[in-house]
Amino acid sequence: MIRAYHQPSAVEEALALVARGAVPVAGATGLYTGRSRREAELVDLTGLGLDTIGIHDDRIEIGATVSLQQLAMASSLPGMEGARLRRCCRHVASRPLRNMITAAGNVAHSVYWADLPVALLALDASLEVRRVGASPALVPIADATHGGKHAWDGGLITRIVVPRRAGTLSFGYERFTRTATDYSLSTACVTLRVDGSSARDVRFVVGAVSARPTRLVPVEAALEGSALSDDAISRALAALDRELPIAPNYRAPAEYRRELTQVLARRALETARTWAARENP
Ligand SMILES: Cc1cc2nc3c(=O)[nH]c(=O)nc-3n(C[C@H](O)[C@H](O)[C@H](O)COP(=O)(O)OP(=O)(O)OC[C@H]3O[C@@H](n4cnc5c(N)ncnc54)[C@H](O)[C@@H]3O)c2cc1C
Known part of the structure; x- marks a missing residue:
């Protein structure tokens, strides 16, 4: 049963709720298998303004709540990295589901069939992890999970950073x-x-x-x-x-x-x- 459903508009507010035990929800497509099914207090991440993609000379920054459909359709994503991300997301599930599934949710849900983490690992991507009162930490996705513990536990993935390789x-x-x-x-x-x-x-x-x-x-x-x-x-x-x-x-x-x-x-x-x-x- 859901006891409380929070819809914060600021990241710090969401982090404070997560720090006291509330469970983040993004696309909510994993609720039936995820931890949140059993939890009473949920934090909706979709109002935090983390749904944009930033393109820089040396990196692509994907906001946590960018949907897989956004990525699949992002023709402005440059280079091999962009082509790789579009190709990976285009065939995930169905279009209605891709409209809901978020980039960070696909990583954090940690199911063996998740598609985006395969591409992100091959692209040497990192996760920006934030916790209440702490500076953002950039964790290589390759090092983000150890022995069942995740780098984002007790906090949030706020961004995914994909470096752009030269050549x-x-x-x-x-x-x-x-x-x-x-x-x-x-x-x-x-x-x-x-x-x-x-x-x-x-x-x-x-x-x-x-x-x-x-x-x-x-x-x-x-x-x-x-x-x-x-x-x-x-x-x-x-x-x-x-x-x-x-x-x-x-x-x-x-x-x-x-x-x-x-x-x-x-x-x-x-x-x-x-x-x-x-x-x-
Ligand atoms: C029928 C069906 C078919 C699917 N097929 C595929 C497929 O082929 N390939 C594929 O890759 N995926 C597929 N998915 C999606 C996948 O199984 C998950 O449901 C999805 O990745 C979860 O993303 P979400 O944004 O909906 O996250 P949610 O359901 O909102 O959350 C999932 C988990 O991640 C946590 N979380 C979410 N966002 C954050 C964040 N920013 N920081 C920290 N923790 C966070 C939540 O607390 C929760 O534990 C399918 C889903 C369905 C329902």
């Missing part, structure tokens, strides 16, 4: 669902910088196969400095086969999801290679 960039992203609006069974994402004919700063992330998106450094190492040749891609896929963390899941057997992830990873890497060649003929 020629490329990416590949593949996600498989049984129906157009289903959760992903597996997701593979690669981003890289093209240096001459070599791949640099490779990030390879898999999603939906374990509790959280996972960056696979051995896969990245197999590609780093390579020309993304067939051999390099085969080495990367062999590393993926060794390293892939697959959690038990009622939706499909582990062996199926393992093979599926191999297929998606190959497609993502081949797409990244094609884009890299196009950008750097």
